[in-house]
Amino acid sequence: MRAAFYDRQGPAAEVLSLGEMPQAEPGPGEVRVALRRSAVNPGDVKKRQAWLDSPMAYDRVVPHSDGAGVVDAVGDGVDEARVGRRVWVYGAQSYRQFGTAAKSTVVPAELAVDLPDTVPDSVGACLGIPGITAHRAVFADGAVRGSTVLVHGVLGAVGSLAAQLARRGGATVIGTVRHDSDVTRVSGEVADVVVSTAADPVARIRAAAPHGVNRIVEVALSANIELDSEVVAPDAVIAVYGSPDPRPVLPLWTLLFANVSIRLLGSDDFSPEAKAEAAWELTAAAADVPDLVPEILEFPLHRIADAHDLIEHGRPSGRVVLTVD
Numbered sequence: 001m002r003a004a005f006y007d008r009q010g011p012a013a014e015v016l017s018l019g020e021m022p023q024a025e026p027g028p029g030e031v032r033v034a035l036r037r038s039a040v041n042p043g044d045v046k047k048r049q050a051w052l053d054s055p056m057a058y059d060r061v062v063p064h065s066d067g068a069g070v071v072d073a074v075g076d077g078v079d080e081a082r083v084g085r086r087v088w089v090y091g092a093q094s095y096r097q098f099g100t101a102a103k104s105t106v107v108p109a110e111l112a113v114d115l116p117d118t119v120p121d122s123v124g125a126c127l128g129i130p131g132i133t134a135h136r137a138v139f140a141d142g143a144v145r146g147s148t149v150l151v152h153g154v155l156g157a158v159g160s161l162a163a164q165l166a167r168r169g170g171a172t173v174i175g176t177v178r179h180d181s182d183v184t185r186v187s188g189e190v191a192d193v194v195v196s197t198a199a200d201p202v203a204r205i206r207a208a209a210p211h212g213v214n215r216i217v218e219v220a221l222s223a224n225i226e227l228d229s230e231v232v233a234p235d236a237v238i239a240v241y242g243s244p245d246p247r248p249v250l251p252l253w254t255l256l257f258a259n260v261s262i263r264l265l266g267s268d269d270f271s272p273e274a275k276a277e278a279a280w281e282l283t284a285a286a287a288d289v290p291d292l293v294p295e296i297l298e299f300p301l302h303r304i305a306d307a308h309d310l311i312e313h314g315r316p317s318g319r320v321v322l323t324v325d
Contacts, residue, residue: 003102004304004322005062009050012308016048018301021062024098024106026075031082031109033089035069037125037298038100038322040307041157043267044093048308058097063304065093066128067100068121069324071112078109086121087112090128090279094268100125101304101322110272113279116287126157126293126319127282133267134162135278137217137239138169140263145170147214150205150231152176152224154191157293157319158241161282162217163190164292168285171215174208176201189289197227205231212236222248229254241265298323 001023006015026032044063047054067089071082091111093099098106115124137158138144149166153159154175163173167190175191177183179198186194193208195201205213205227212233218224221238222245228238229251240262255262270278286292295318299307307320 001103002301003062003098004301005060005101006048007060009048009056012045012048012305012312016305016308018304021102023104026073026078026106028076029078029109030075030106031071031078031087031112032073032104032106033067033069033087033112034072034104035067035089035100035102036121036323036325037068038064038102038301038324039066039125039128040064040311040320040322041066041129042311043129044099045308045311047093049312057095060097061093062098062100062102062105063093064099064101064322066090066125067092067105067324068115068124069104072104074109082109086115086117086124088115088124088127088283089113090132090275101301101324103324110276113283116283118290119286120290122296122298122321123286123290123293125321126296127279127286129267130157131161131282132270132275132278133241133265134158134217135165135281136265136267136270136274137241137263138162138166138215140239140265140274141215141237141261143169144215148172148174148209148212148233149215149217150174150176150209150213150228151191151217153219154186154194155182156219159217159219160190161292164289165281165285166215166217167192172209174205174213187294202227202230209233215239218242220244225250229258229260232258232260235259235261237261237263239263239265241267293319295319296321
């Protein structure tokens with residue numbers, strides 16, 4: 001089968017190759033998916049870069065954890081009726097060697113989730129890492145109906161999905177963007193209020209939530225923690241999935257006296273039950289809103305290095321996806 005892979009870590013153009021590999025057969029409890037789309041996430045780029053000096057876990061890696069396609073074979077113990085079904089895939093290269101940047105991938109059956117007919121393959125491929133992280137950020141500490149959720153970076157992959165999931169859950173959503181010009185890019189279906197962090201965001205957030213926000217979905221803790229501390233409600237939760245500074249300084253007493261909890265989110269290591277719950281809700285959301293991921297940039301598989309470079313060095317205006325079929 002045709003696949004993209006790397007045998008050593010380094011710059012995308014130097015280490016990513018395209019070639020033929022044997023097609024794997026599904027083992028017990030597994031399915032094989034003939035892939036149509038493969039999503040590129042920042043984590044995939046970081047693994048290839050050796051981010052934080054992380055070594056290669058395998059001699060050869062087919063990158064990317066997320067994708068979409070059609071089940072074309074099943075292993076022992078899996079219902080043969082799954083063959084021919086469209087699915088979205090997550091976790092294909094999470095503690096596994098061969099991800100979705102290939103004509104097919106083999107995963108445990110529960111990691112291939114039935115994709116509604118109304119949902120494009122490109123959207124299905126984008127639900128995995130960012131969608132499950134978004135769901136966990138919003139719901140790990142309980143329901144949000146009637147609460148106010150602040151989502152930083154609402155135009156981002158995680159932020160956009162978190163905002164939409166929170167609104168589905170009955171919350172009022174305030175989203176932030178970095179520039180005033182970005183405010184109009186956020187649909188009213190994504191956030192109730194959009195605030196630019198370029199000028200006096202605290203006053204604007206406080207105007208929208210006079211009693212403070214109950215939950216914060218945080219993409220950049222070290223950059224935003226002072227702002228967050230000024231807008232939190234008592235007993236709020238700050239759900240963190242990123243920080244420019246790996247050792248952020250916290251305004252301890254402000255957060256302590258408000259009884260704020262900080263939840264740290266590592267997407268590869270959520271429990272199977274949490275991932276399954278998120279997958280169910282993401283599928284339902286995509287069925288209701290087929291353009292749940294509105295901006296998708298597609299590259300053919302042979303341009304995988306360009307796709308990685310765009311994420312590593314550029315500022316893509318949407319999700320980056322490889323067309324595999």
